[in-house]
Amino acid sequence: MVRHPSGRIFFVAGAWAGETAEFRIKELRGRSGEAQIVKLIDPSTERRNAPCPHQGFDDGHCGGCPWQFMNYNAQLVAKQARVEKEAQALDAAETVAQIWGSAEEFGYRNRAHLRTDGFSLGFQAGQSRSLVDVPDCLVLNPHNRETLRQLRERLPERSWQGDRRGALQSLHIDDDVTAAQAELNTRLPFRQGNSEQNRRMGRWLTDQLGKLSPSTERRVVELFAGSGNFTELIAREQGVQILAVDSFAPAIATLEQRGLPNVSARCLALDRDDAVRQLQGPLSAADLLVLDPGRDGLENMESFLKAMPQLQHVLYISCDPATWRRDVVVAQSFGFHLIEVQPVDLFPQTPHVEILSRLSRKG
Numbered sequence: 001m002v003r004h005p006s007g008r009i010f011f012v013a014g015a016w017a018g019e020t021a022e023f024r025i026k027e028l029r030g031r032s033g034e035a036q037i038v039k040l041i042d043p044s045t046e047r048r049n050a051p052c053p054h055q056g057f058d059d060g061h062c063g064g065c066p067w068q069f070m071n072y073n074a075q076l077v078a079k080q081a082r083v084e085k086e087a088q089a090l091d092a093a094e095t096v097a098q099i100w101g102s103a104e105e106f107g108y109r110n111r112a113h114l115r116t117d118g119f120s121l122g123f124q125a126g127q128s129r130s131l132v133d134v135p136d137c138l139v140l141n142p143h144n145r146e147t148l149r150q151l152r153e154r155l156p157e158r159s160w161q162g163d164r165r166g167a168l169q170s171l172h173i174d175d176d177v178t179a180a181q182a183e184l185n186t187r188l189p190f191r192q193g194n195s196e197q198n199r200r201m202g203r204w205l206t207d208q209l210g211k212l213s214p215s216t217e218r219r220v221v222e223l224f225a226g227s228g229n230f231t232e233l234i235a236r237e238q239g240v241q242i243l244a245v246d247s248f249a250p251a252i253a254t255l256e257q258r259g260l261p262n263v264s265a266r267c268l269a270l271d272r273d274d275a276v277r278q279l280q281g282p283l284s285a286a287d288l289l290v291l292d293p294g295r296d297g298l299e300n301m302e303s304f305l306k307a308m309p310q311l312q313h314v315l316y317i318s319c320d321p322a323t324w325r326r327d328v329v330v331a332q333s334f335g336f337h338l339i340e341v342q343p344v345d346l347f348p349q350t351p352h353v354e355i356l357s358r359l360s361r362k363g
Contacts, residue, residue, distance in 0.1 A: 002035060010035040013057040013126065016044045016070060017078070046074035051106070052138045056126065062134055063126025065349035072105045072348060079353040083343040086325040092338040099343040099353070100200060108194045108348065109139045111174035114148070118161030121152050121171070131168055139349060141195075143175050150179035160184060189251035190226045194346045201356060202233050204342060205290075205315065208358050209237055212288065212313050217241065219310070221282055223270055223291040223298065227254035228263075230290060230317075235260040243282040245270065271296075276303045283307040290315045297323030301330040314359040319346075324355050335362045 002010045002023060009032045012023060020042035023035040036057070050069045054062040067075050080099045087096045102108055115124055115131055122134030137148060151171065154160075160169050172188045175195070192198035212218075218240045225231050225244035234242055241262050246252050247269040255265045268275055270293075276283065287310050291298055297320060298304065305311065314331060318324035328338065342356040 008032060012037060013066060014069065016047065016074070019044050019047075044070070044074070046071045054122075054132060054134055054137075059125045059128050059130045060132065061126060062123045062132045064123050064137075065139060066126060067351060068349040072101070075348065076101050076345060079345060079351075080343060082321055083341065083353060083355055086321040087338070087341055089325060090328055090332070090338060092341065095338045096341045096343065099345060100197070102194060102345050102348050103196055105348040106138045107141055107145075108196065109137075109144065110141055110195045111172070111188065111191060111193055112137070112140055112144055112148075114151070114171040114173060115168045116157070116160045116171060117166055117168055118158060119156045121148070121155060124168075129168070141175070144173055147173050147177065147179045147182070151182060187248075187250075189248060189254055191229065192346060197344055197346050197354075198229070201317070201344060201354070202230065204356050205230055205317075206233050206236075208315055208340070209234065211358075215239065215287060218288055219282070219286045220288045220290060221245070221279070221286040221308075223289070223304075224293045225251075225255065225265070226292070227251040228258055228260060230292065231255060231263060232258070232260060234290065235263050243279070243286075245279065271299055276300065276307050280307060285310060287312045288315070289313070290317075292317040293319075293323075295320040295323065297327045301327045302333075305331065305334045312361050316355075316357045316359065318355045318357070319352065321353065321355060324357070328357070328359065331359050336360060337362055 002012050004010060012035045014037055015021060021037050022039040022041060024038050025033060025035050027034045047069060048071055052068060055065050055068045076099050084093055084096050087093045114121060117131055120131055120133035122132045125132050140148060162169055170185050171182050172186060173182055174188055216239055220234055220240055220242045222231055222242060222244045225246045231242060231244045234240060243264050243266060244255060245266045245268055249267045252265045252267040268278060284307060286308055289311055314336060336359040339358045339360050344354040344356060346354045
């Protein structure tokens with residue numbers, strides 16, 4: 001982000017905080033716009049040559065790893081600072097622990113959303129919807145790199161072509177999908193994209209459950225449960241009754257097939273106007289809320305908390321610091337305060353940062 005002498009704010013892909021450069025305005029929208037680097041005058045000492053030839057910021061480059069031009073330690077420092085800034089706005093900066101970096105900054109990704117027109121296979125460009133042909137991807141784990149290689153052997157593939165030339169189709173792959181099993185335009189149930197960091201997050205969740213005030217019969221509502229990534233860990237606790245809710249029917253079907261003890265599952269879009277009413281019974285009895293929403297957070301947080309008079313603790317796992325702060329502000333207005341905040345880097349080479357947090361009701 002760069003401030004123009006006029007006071008306007010411009011967003012610049014490929015620029016790092018503290019760098020000095022010459023910029024060219026690309027687009028202006030009111031008091032803000034987009035610009036591009038013309039010349040680096042004083043680059044960061046943490047800047048590096050991106051290891052991947054597809055990294056870049058124009059139509060010919062993949063947009064999947066926009067921070068790859070910076071050393072990994074600098075990426076972690078920036079993510080830590082972002083979480084601390086949001087927590088400071090909540091008067092809770094002292095609760096933020098040191099970020100958990102990924103053991104591997106490349107080769108970690110257990111899933112990918114590939115795009116194809118039947119002639120090329122890869123990812124969308126960073127600044128447009130154009131397709132960038134990608135023979136190899138360094139952030140994919142070995143299984144998915146091999147799947148990508150095998151899928152590319154099928155090119156050109158007539159069945160992957162859209163109704164009109166140039167139309168892009170989707171191929172979702174992950175550790176549970178081989179090249180032969182990959183289906184066109186078939187969405188897979190959500191899973192965290194970094195397996196090792198996901199296991200670490202699970203250990204954090206188990207540890208937090210152990211820190212809660214004792215309860216002979218804990219009533220838990222888990223929102224955005226997916227296919228049971230965290231539900232399984234909660235179900236191991238003694239004396240719990242869990243309602244797990246998600247909007248994606250295949251994920252709920254998978255969760256039900258797992259047969260976890262003391263778990264009932266419900267498929268429901270949580271942003272529906274009547275979502276709280278439909279869950280009224282379990283909400284009114286719950287003393288623990290666990291949620292792992294998408295980037296929109298829980299937009300109707302206030303309605304949910306109003307319906308949960310017995311609620312004592314919230315374990316909030318967030319992938320967006322801005323909506324996390326918004327929702328925590330709502331929780332604070334209901335008498336909750338932040339006890340712990342743990343940043344986690346699930347996606348090296350990107351600006352995304354995960355936040356693990358525990359809130360408890362005052363008194």
